[in-house]
Amino acid sequence: MKLLSAVLLAVAAAAAVAATFLPLSELFIRLAPDQPQTAYVTTGWSTYFGQTKDEHGPLFAVPVVAAAVATLLGIRWRKVAYAGAASLAGVTGMLFVYLLNAISFHREGNITIDPGLEAGFGSGVWVLVTAVVVAFAGVLVHPDD
Template sequence: MKILSAALLALAAAAAVAATFLPLSELLIRLTPDQPQTAYVTTGWATHFGGTKDEHGPLFGIPAVAAAAVVLVGIRWRKVAFAGAAALAGVTGMLFVYLLNAISFHKQGNITIDPGLEAGFGNGVWVLIAATILAFGAVVVHPDD
């Protein structure tokens, strides 16, 4: 069970870090009726609007990477693994609610600008959720200290 738990914790940590480089939210918007839709994509480290990268990235990746580090330390101690899984759940939940609000705002606030607006979660959110589930699964099979 120790090897299974360690493998799940390592996989959860790797998935959490990888998720920060994937799109967390994606928005396709047309700023004027004669323009094609432009992609507005947010990752854990940067925001891209079309081909332009925002200098002031959101840095959502920092708490996710910190939680992933605690998850890795949890390979040794079950209580630390639980704390890491809980931290990862908190980061994922906070990010999910923030992005849900931002996506809803864009859908409602820009309907007059672009009725064909598309806004939604990117793959990064789903990978973070999967990492959280893996981390808690690892805690369940982790041998007691």
């Protein structure tokens, strides 16, 4: 069980860090009626509008990486594994709610430039949610100290 727990916790930590490089949210907007839609993509480290990178990145990844490190340290101690999984769940939940609010704002037509605007979660959010589930699975099979 110790090996299975270690593998699950390591996979969860790696998946969480990898998720920070994937799109967390995606917005496709047309700035003028005759223009193609432009992608506005946010990752854990940066935001891109088309090919232009915003020089002031969101840094959503910093608490995710900190939670992943705690999860990884939990390979040795069950209580630390639980704390790491819980912090990863908290960070993921807060990020999910933040992005849900931003996506809902755009879906409700608050930007009237483009009635065909598309907004949604990126793959990074779903990888983070999966990492949380795997982390808690690692906690469940972790042998007691």
